[in-house]
Amino acid sequence: MVLVTAVVKPHALDAVREALSYLGVAGMTITEVKGFGRQRGHTEVYRGAEYRVEYLPKLKVEVLSTAEMADEVVETIAKAARTGKIGDGKIWVTAVDAVTRIRTGETGPSAI
Amino acid sequence: MQHLLLNLQAAAAPSFSDKAYLNTGDNAWQMTAATFVALMSVPGLAVLFGGLVQKKWVVNTILMTFAGFATVLIVWVLWAYHMGFGSPLFRGANWKASSDPITNFFANFIGRPGTTLSSQGEEAQASIPLVNPGMPPFALPNASVVYFQFVFAAITPLLFLGSVLSRIKFKVWLIFVPLWTSLAYTVNAFLLWGGGYWAQQGAGDFSGGYVIHLAAGTSGFVAAAMVGPRIKKDRERALPHSLPLVAIGAGIVWLGWNGFNGGDPYFASADAATAVINTNMATAAALLMWVAWDMFLGPAKKPTFLGAVNGMVVGLVAITPSAGYVNGAGALLVGAIDSTIVWMAWTYLSRASFMKKVDDAMGIVYTHGIAGLMGGILLGVFADPTVVEYQSVNGAKISITGALYGHPKQVLIQFLAGVTVILWDALVTFAILKVISFFTPLRMTDEECEVGDLAVHDEEAYPETEGVSRVLPGYSTSPPVPAPASVHASSSLPVGGGA
Numbered sequence: 001m002v003l004v005t006a007v008v009k010p011h012a013l014d015a016v017r018e019a020l021s022y023l024g025v026a027g028m029t030i031t032e033v034k035g036f037g038r039q040r041g042h043t044e045v046y047r048g049a050e051y052r053v054e055y056l057p058k059l060k061v062e063v064l065s066t067a068e069m070a071d072e073v074v075e076t077i078a079k080a081a082r083t084g085k086i087g088d089g090k091i092w093v094t095a096v097d098a099v100t101r102i103r104t105g106e107t108g109p110s111a112i
Numbered sequence: 113m114q115h116l117l118l119n120l121q122a123a124a125a126p127s128f129s130d131k132a133y134l135n136t137g138d139n140a141w142q143m144t145a146a147t148f149v150a151l152m153s154v155p156g157l158a159v160l161f162g163g164l165v166q167k168k169w170v171v172n173t174i175l176m177t178f179a180g181f182a183t184v185l186i187v188w189v190l191w192a193y194h195m196g197f198g199s200p201l202f203r204g205a206n207w208k209a210s211s212d213p214i215t216n217f218f219a220n221f222i223g224r225p226g227t228t229l230s231s232q233g234e235e236a237q238a239s240i241p242l243v244n245p246g247m248p249p250f251a252l253p254n255a256s257v258v259y260f261q262f263v264f265a266a267i268t269p270l271l272f273l274g275s276v277l278s279r280i281k282f283k284v285w286l287i288f289v290p291l292w293t294s295l296a297y298t299v300n301a302f303l304l305w306g307g308g309y310w311a312q313q314g315a316g317d318f319s320g321g322y323v324i325h326l327a328a329g330t331s332g333f334v335a336a337a338m339v340g341p342r343i344k345k346d347r348e349r350a351l352p353h354s355l356p357l358v359a360i361g362a363g364i365v366w367l368g369w370n371g372f373n374g375g376d377p378y379f380a381s382a383d384a385a386t387a388v389i390n391t392n393m394a395t396a397a398a399l400l401m402w403v404a405w406d407m408f409l410g411p412a413k414k415p416t417f418l419g420a421v422n423g424m425v426v427g428l429v430a431i432t433p434s435a436g437y438v439n440g441a442g443a444l445l446v447g448a449i450d451s452t453i454v455w456m457a458w459t460y461l462s463r464a465s466f467m468k469k470v471d472d473a474m475g476i477v478y479t480h481g482i483a484g485l486m487g488g489i490l491l492g493v494f495a496d497p498t499v500v501e502y503q504s505v506n507g508a509k510i511s512i513t514g515a516l517y518g519h520p521k522q523v524l525i526q527f528l529a530g531v532t533v534i535l536w537d538a539l540v541t542f543a544i545l546k547v548i549s550f551f552t553p554l555r556m557t558d559e560e561c562e563v564g565d566l567a568v569h570d571e572e573a574y575p576e577t578e579g580v581s582r583v584l585p586g587y588s589t590s591p592p593v594p595a596p597a598s599v600h601a602s603s604s605l606p607v608g609g610g611a
Contacts, residue, residue: 011345011562034579043583045570055579 001096001109002070004077006061007033008089012081013059019080020063023072026112031060039087058089064099064112133237135251141380142256148371149263151364153181157270160361160421161277162573164474166346167353168564169278170573176282177270180289184266187290191225192265193258195294196301198223199241200308220309222302228258238378242307247502247510250378260375261305265297268324274474275332278342279555282568287548292331296540300327300533314522315529316495316512318387319376321433321487322533329481330534331541333472338545339554341471343561350473353573355417362421366395369428373435383501387435391428394435394447398427401451409459422479426454429483433526434491436501437512442494450486457482485530492523 008016013030020028034055041054065073074091082088101111158177162170184192195201201224210216220242227233238250238257250257269289276285300323302308304315317323341347352358374388402423403415410419430450431443438446458478461467470477495514502510513519545554560567 014345041579042566043570044566044572044575044580046575050583050585051575052581052583053576053579054581 001099001112002065002067002093003096004063004065004070004073004091004093006063006074006077006081006089006091007035007058008061008077008081009083009087010057010059012083012089013061015080016061016077019076020073023076025063025065025073027064029062031062033058033060037087037090056087064096066109066112131235131237131253133249133251134253135379138251138378138380139253139256141384142252142260142375142378145371145375146256146260146263148368149260149267149375150181152368152372153263153267153270154178156361156364156368157267157273158361159357160365161274161474163354163357163359163361164352164418165277166349166351166564167573168566169346170353171565171569171571172282173273173277175569176273176277176280176285179282179286180270180273181266183286183289184269184293185262187293188262188265189228189258191227192294192298193228193261194226195223195298196265197240197243197257197261197306198226200224200302217309220303220307220312222299222308223306228254234258240306243305243311244307245506246307247505248379252378257378261301264320264324264372265293265301268297268320268328269293269331271325271328271480272332272335272476275336275472275476276339277473278346278564279561280335280339281552281554281556284339284545284548284552284554288335288544291544292541295544296327296331296537297323299536299540300324303532304529310525310529310532313525313529314512315525316437316491316522317433317488317529318435318437318491319373319432321429321484321491322530325429325432325480325484326488326530326533327484327537329477329479329484330537332476333470333481334538334541335545336472337470338542338549342473343558346561347471352418358418358421362424366392366424366428369395369432372428373432377436377501379502383436383499386499390435390438390440390443391431393440393443394431394450395424395427397444397447398430398451399423401448402426402455405452405455405459422458422475423451423455425479426451426483429480430487430490432484433488434495437491437495437499438514439496439499442496446487446490446494449490450483453486454478454483485534488526488530489523492526495522 006016010032017028034057036055039056041052041056044051044053061077063073063077070093074093077091098107099109099111100107104111154177158174161173161177165173200207200220201222203219207219210219232254234255235253238252238254240257244250269292273285303310304317304323305311342350369391370388373391374384376387377383399420400423403420406419407413407415410416427447427450430446431438434442434446458475462475462478491512491514493515495512495517497511497513497517500509500511512522514522548554555561556568565572
């Protein structure tokens with residue numbers, strides 16, 4: 001089992017969610033995060049004073065998946081979140097040792 | 113010596129006693145009422161709309177409100193006040209009323225432009241040439257009437273700003289507002305308040321159910337159609353970002369209305385007080401009526417705060433044409449009936465495909481357009497001839513008689529005056545925006561709409577302080593702060609996992 005984590009542009013979320021549902025992914029977790037990468041921050045101006053905002057708002061999407069499905073999930077997210085511009089985000093996959101569904105007590109892949 | 117000089121200066125300054133026309137009580141109320149109405153725009157509508165839009169549009173909304181307010185004042189004192197309240201433009205010196213209604217209409221259509229900038233324009237006794245014979249002489253200086261009428265002229269475009277929010281370009285707004293004030297508002301005002309055609313026909317509009325609200329509803333709807341809808345995402349998820357902010361704005365608007373309707377007799381009179389309490393009664397009835405409809409027929413059958421605000425606005429708009437012409441019972445009925453009609457329209461008419469096509473962001477066509485039109489017609493029903501605006505003008509009392517008191521024709525007059533405002537304002541709004549669109553697109557780019565305030569103004573409503581550094585003039589902007597070296601000191605790989 002793996003955890004697919006993607007950091008994407010906020011407005012890409014709808015497309016990502018739709019694409020993953022189509023793929024049959026049954027759940028995901030969303031967190032509002034901030035960060036920077038190659039995309040620099042932006043400038044804001046208050047009362048004539050200029051400020052550099054280094055961190056941009058992004059959304060972190062986390063999806064549990066079986067190892068076999070992982071590549072497909074990654075590809076799907078990448079396709080849905082891509083605009084081709086700097087700042088589209090990143091996706092990484094980490095191994096997951098155990099998963100439990102709280103309601104039923106199921107464990108392993110059937111709990112995903 | 114210095115003392116003596118001061119005394120001499122004091123003696124030389126004009127005192128109020130040389131303004132024999134002036135009544136201090138009337139003037140004090142007129143300036144107070146005007147300020148109340150001004151507060152309805154800034155900050156009233158600014159925070160009301162500001163709370164109703166998404167977080168990313170708050171700054172844009174507030175800025176357009178303040179800038180629009182300022183823009184109207186400039187054109188108002190330079191030429192527009194006299195177009196609404198001055199001498200008729202299309203009349204020769206020897207003009208006589210003609211039997212041809214079309215000729216009469218255009219001879220009583222709009223005033224001659226002129227400034228109010230001279231000392232006389234500010235301090236001389238106020239006068240509205242075509243109205244003056246029909247009311248007691250003003251006990252106010254021009255400045256009070258010019259400013260009082262300005263705050264009405266200003267709030268009108270700010271109301272229909274609600275129809276085009278979240279996509280109209282700031283530049284276009286700043287061009288559109290002065291043109292609309294000059295070409296549409298002045299005509300509305302002249303026809304009904306400046307003593308023009310519909311005033312002469314006996315149409316009543318105490319404080320602007322037509323001049324302001326029907327005008328705003330119509331122009332907003334047409335402008336929304338011309339500018340096009342918000343981006344799909346904004347339109348589908350038009351969630352208000354702050355209900356408490358809406359509460360602040362709505363409260364200012366409600367109580368500001370005491371000046372809106374209470375100032376219109378131009379005297380601190382019994383009719384002014386009547387208009388104030390009638391306004392509040394109609395509003396209370398309309399607010400409760402809307403909440404009741406929400407509870408019995410609404411989608412979730414629950415009372416909602418934003419429903420109450422809609423009902424409140426509808427009540428205020430509904431009673432505006434008739435505040436000083438109906439009695440208390442009439443006021444309660446006007447509020448309850450108008451609120452019911454607008455609730456039905458808001459809920460059912462909004463499902464019609466032609467209504468869905470036009471993205472009137474705040475629903476101004478309902479809460480101001482339909483509410484204003486119905487308020488004007490209900491004046492024709494409920495106006496009580498014993499509710500007297502002016503006690504004695506050439507021996508006569510000035511009031512309006514509605515259908516319930518034996519004058520059904522009043523309803524027809526009201527209806528036709530309303531239709532005139534709808535047609536003229538729709539035409540002018542269409543024409544102005546069409547012309548502007550030849551020079552510049554009316555709307556922001558989709559990219560700007562996607563981001564909102566930050567893209568358009570470099571400001572956001574609630575800036576954060578984390579990760580922000582001041583850019584000092586003369587220094588180049590720094591690249592993003594690198595991760596602390598110690599954490600990754602042992603690694604030779606590229607570091608940094610952000611997006």
